[in-house]
Amino acid sequence: MADLSPMMQNYMAKKEEYKDCILFYRLGDFYEMFFDDAILASRELEITLTGRACGLDEKAPMCGVPYHAVDIYISKLINKGYKVAICEQLEDPKTTKGMVKRDVIRVVTPGTVIETNMLDEKRNNYIMSIVKKGLFYGLSVCDVSTGDFFATQIVESNNFYRLLDEIARYLPAEIVVNPMMKNSASEISQIKDRINPCITEIDEERFSEETDLIKNLYNIEDNTGRPFDDFKNHLLVVAAINGLSSYLNETQKIKLEHINTIKVYETTRYMSLDINARRNLELTERLRDKSKKGTLLWVLDKTSTSMGGRLLRRWINDPLIDVEEINNRLDAVQECKENIILRGDLIEALKKVYDIERLVRKNFLWKCKC
Amino acid sequence: MISLKTSLSNLPELKSILGNCNSKMLKELYENLDELKDVTELIEKSIIDDPPVTIKEGGIIKNGYNPEIDECRRASIEGKSWIINIEAKEREATGIKNLKVGYTKVFGYYIEVTKSFLNQVPDRYIRKQTLTGGERYITEELKEIEDKVLGAEERIINLEYDEFTRIRNKISSQIERIQKASNIVATVDVLSNFAEIAENNGYNKPEVNSSDIIDIKDGRHPVVEQMVERGTFVENDTYLDEDAERLSIITGPNMAGKSTYMRQVALITLMAQIGCFVPASSARIGVVDKIFTRVGASDDLSMGQSTFMVEMMEVALILKEATKNSLVILDEIGRGTSTYDGLSIAWAVAEYISSKDTIGCKTLFATHYHELTGLEEKLDGVKNYQVDVREKGEDIVFLRKIIPGGTDESYGIHVAKLAGAPKKMLTRANEILKTLEKKVKIREKQEEKEMKNQVGGQLDMYNYKLADIASELDKININELTPIEALNTLVKMKEKLK
Numbered sequence: 105m106a107d108l109s110p111m112m113q114n115y116m117a118k119k120e121e122y123k124d125c126i127l128f129y130r131l132g133d134f135y136e137m138f139f140d141d142a143i144l145a146s147r148e149l150e151i152t153l154t155g156r157a158c159g160l161d162e163k164a165p166m167c168g169v170p171y172h173a174v175d176i177y178i179s180k181l182i183n184k185g186y187k188v189a190i191c192e193q194l195e196d197p198k199t200t201k202g203m204v205k206r207d208v209i210r211v212v213t214p215g216t217v218i219e220t221n222m223l224d225e226k227r228n229n230y231i232m233s234i235v236k237k238g239l240f241y242g243l244s245v246c247d248v249s250t251g252d253f254f255a256t257q258i259v260e261s262n263n264f265y266r267l268l269d270e271i272a273r274y275l276p277a278e279i280v281v282n283p284m285m286k287n288s289a290s291e292i293s294q295i296k297d298r299i300n301p302c303i304t305e306i307d308e309e310r311f312s313e314e315t316d317l318i319k320n321l322y323n324i325e326d327n328t329g330r331p332f333d334d335f336k337n338h339l340l341v342v343a344a345i346n347g348l349s350s351y352l353n354e355t356q357k358i359k360l361e362h363i364n365t366i367k368v369y370e371t372t373r374y375m376s377l378d379i380n381a382r383r384n385l386e387l388t389e390r391l392r393d394k395s396k397k398g399t400l401l402w403v404l405d406k407t408s409t410s411m412g413g414r415l416l417r418r419w420i421n422d423p424l425i426d427v428e429e430i431n432n433r434l435d436a437v438q439e440c441k442e443n444i445i446l447r448g449d450l451i452e453a454l455k456k457v458y459d460i461e462r463l464v465r466k467n468f469l470w471k472c473k474c
Numbered sequence: 475m476i477s478l479k480t481s482l483s484n485l486p487e488l489k490s491i492l493g494n495c496n497s498k499m500l501k502e503l504y505e506n507l508d509e510l511k512d513v514t515e516l517i518e519k520s521i522i523d524d525p526p527v528t529i530k531e532g533g534i535i536k537n538g539y540n541p542e543i544d545e546c547r548r549a550s551i552e553g554k555s556w557i558i559n560i561e562a563k564e565r566e567a568t569g570i571k572n573l574k575v576g577y578t579k580v581f582g583y584y585i586e587v588t589k590s591f592l593n594q595v596p597d598r599y600i601r602k603q604t605l606t607g608g609e610r611y612i613t614e615e616l617k618e619i620e621d622k623v624l625g626a627e628e629r630i631i632n633l634e635y636d637e638f639t640r641i642r643n644k645i646s647s648q649i650e651r652i653q654k655a656s657n658i659v660a661t662v663d664v665l666s667n668f669a670e671i672a673e674n675n676g677y678n679k680p681e682v683n684s685s686d687i688i689d690i691k692d693g694r695h696p697v698v699e700q701m702v703e704r705g706t707f708v709e710n711d712t713y714l715d716e717d718a719e720r721l722s723i724i725t726g727p728n729m730a731g732k733s734t735y736m737r738q739v740a741l742i743t744l745m746a747q748i749g750c751f752v753p754a755s756s757a758r759i760g761v762v763d764k765i766f767t768r769v770g771a772s773d774d775l776s777m778g779q780s781t782f783m784v785e786m787m788e789v790a791l792i793l794k795e796a797t798k799n800s801l802v803i804l805d806e807i808g809r810g811t812s813t814y815d816g817l818s819i820a821w822a823v824a825e826y827i828s829s830k831d832t833i834g835c836k837t838l839f840a841t842h843y844h845e846l847t848g849l850e851e852k853l854d855g856v857k858n859y860q861v862d863v864r865e866k867g868e869d870i871v872f873l874r875k876i877i878p879g880g881t882d883e884s885y886g887i888h889v890a891k892l893a894g895a896p897k898k899m900l901t902r903a904n905e906i907l908k909t910l911e912k913k914v915k916i917r918e919k920q921e922e923k924e925m926k927n928q929v930g931g932q933l934d935m936y937n938y939k940l941a942d943i944a945s946e947l948d949k950i951n952i953n954e955l956t957p958i959e960a961l962n963t964l965v966k967m968k969e970k971l972k
Binding site: 251265323361362364365375376377378380381384385386387398399400402403404405406407408409411412414415416419420422423424425426427430431432433434435436437438439440441446447449450451453454456457458460461463464 | 495496646660667670674682683700701741744745762764768788
């Protein structure tokens with residue numbers, strides 16, 4: 105290390121911190137990658153591999169992408185299942201003497217992508233945490249792009265099946281698990297067989313059962329929107345939330361203002377549909393080519409807004425079993441159907457509404473554009 | 475942020491539309507919808523309508539919102555007009571007619587004089603830059619004004635940035651309200667969407683209750699009906715309850731529409747339970763707690779031998795998890811193994827699932843084992859259905875209508891013909907079938923007494939082979955068969971006969 109140039113020393117130090125990520129290191133108008141990252145990225149992104157003098161005898165392998173097109177390259181890597189750590193220049197080079205300070209401002213993972221161009225606008229992009237303790241599971245799931253956050257636990261018999269059911273409900277792009285879950289090889293392989301998400305293991309102590317921190321960070325509600333306080337009987341819920349919250353904190357680096365409410369629900373609220381049924385009935389994906397065309401969602405989706413599109417997908421995935429709740433919806437639909445003027449006006453007004461959820465996130469997180 | 479404003483500014487309109495609604499859910503949405511007028515007004519007052527892409531170059535904040543910014547802007551504009559004045563003033567003072575005042579990022583403001591007038595340049599001009607065509611100068615006065623103008627511009631940018639950040643933080647603090655409103659927008663969107671779809675596709679309101687009955691009149695498959703010509707989809711009734719008609723055994727040839735029919739029942743039930751109208755002239759749906767499907771293994775065929783294992787794992791799961799309030803769809807259970815294994819398994823599964831001691835849930839069971847139609851007489855709650863097929867001479871027509879009763883015709887050879895199998899092979903298959911049927915009939919008569927509650931009979935090896943081939947034929951999904959595969963299948967069949 106001693107022979108490396110100061111910049112490369114800084115690079116190596118950052119890389120050490122983010123070993124499991126490809127490190128995008130900002131140098132002027134480019135994000136550069138070095139050494140093994142460079143070799144890997146040049147192959148995956150089909151960009152030229154060059155070298156850069158780094159103080160050692162041999163040049164360091166290097167490749168880079170221009171900063172203004174970085175989203176495209178990041179999305180390519182994410183889609184291939186890699187994680188990308190973005191290391192920015194934190195000072196203005198014009199006003200700094202010597203080397204500018206650089207640090208990782210964000211880690212992009214399949215479950216925490218927020219760039220709108222990487223996301224399907226009518227679909228949630230979920231990250232899930234699963235904590236396994238003994239025979240039971242706690243799980244929480246969040247869409248970083250919209251701020252939705254849910255949590256539940258599975259403490260009844262035949263629970264792995266129930267867990268698969270919940271996974272099928274959300275189809276998370278990434279799952280964060282505790283060591284016990286990760287070590288349950290057959291369960292992990294069954295999950296991978298079904299949806300093949302990116303699975304990340306994090307330390308047991310991050311799935312803490314302490315409630316103080318999360319109570320501070322979030323409003324925790326039950327199904328009906330009332331404050332949830334039965335933490336004593338939901339320690340697995342608490343652990344799952346803590347795990348996911350700490351992972352989000354580690355990767356996103358800033359306080360995610362728009363993630364402020366967590367809904368704790370009971371898995372028995374919804375009709376149980378195992379993943380085979382979801383697939384066979386072609387609810388949101390065709391069996392043959394995974395496309396949306398030819399599915400129930402395709403027939404039912406004439407929604408006017410992206411938010412509506414995402415909610416519709418969720419409703420199709422979560423049929424209710426409470427008769428009153430179902431009939432409330434049906435009565436509302438009936439009113440809209442029978443009152444043509446009302447329906448026309450509503451649709452007209454809705455068409456003018458953009459994706460508020462993701463706009464809000466875009467405006468108040470990393471990038472702020474008008 | 476402007477998109478946010480545009481979006482939010484529609485909330486009051488949306489709210490007023492909802493104001494006249496009568497249904498409980500829409501009323502509640504109306505009451506809970508926050509119009510967020512304060513947020514919209516804040517953005518409207520402060521941010522210009524067509525802002526630049528970056529926030530670090532100014533030009534974001536509206537005039538009249540922040541007095542300090544306004545003041546600086548005035549200074550900057552004044553400074554610029556001073557500079558224009560300087561051009562006129564200096565031309566007059568020096569007599570250089572084409573004297574110009576210009577600006578570059580590197581040098582700032584300058585006075586440019588072309589070569590031919592260089593001799594008229596006064597001493598107070600300070601030379602800054604030499605060009606091929608002339609010289610650039612600055613003066614004390616120009617420098618002074620430049621400082622003011624550029625200083626003001628920089629200050630504006632900083633002030634605007636600070637102001638923008640303040641506005642953003644203000645909105646940020648309202649983020650929960652915005653998210654709540656956006657949830658309501660989404661809900662209204664989905665509900666009105668359901669209404670629109672119901673209107674366009676001719677759906678009707680299902681009656682959803684906590685009974686144990688599923689009663690669908692003239693049901694259609696929501697997706698398939700969109701794929702075929704309008705009005706050509708064949709409607710079907712369905713009746714299932716937890717007593718006399720728990721388990722429907724559906725027999726009939728492949729391709730006749732068994733799978734479509736069963737999925738249609740599951741989809742209509744699911745649609746009703748998400749609050750959507752359904753493709754049927756009427757429907758009464760007793761809420762189900764779980765839906766299971768076990769559908770033929772055609773999509774797993776590439777996995778070879780493990781197919782049967784997968785099938786059985788799924789069946790095992792269903793038997794373990796289903797409750798009496800569940801809806802189960804079973805399509806061709808036991809296909810992945812030898813005929814008699816398969817039949818025995820299918821038979822036992824039907825018994826297990828229909829018995830109130832074990833599960834007793836609503837089940838649709840499609841099978842090509844016509845032996846299973848015998849269950850209607852033996853078990854409680856079982857009814858036979860079949861897909862209506864017309865024979866026209868040697869050909870068959872699938873009517874896709876589900877009617878009561880069982881059938882023992884599987885029309886496998888007809889289907890093979892439809893698929894374009896060679897005539898010679900078809901004739902041979904027909905011959906084999908006839909002998910097979912004769913033999914089985916004789917045997918069945920002989921063994922009728924012994925059989926009673928047991929299944930099937932025994933066949934010698936040759937017949938077993940034939941039955942195997944028949945079942946092979948039955949299994950073939952013509953849609954997925956390439957000509958070469960078809961040929962290979964034939965070769966395999968011939969080999970088996972040897």
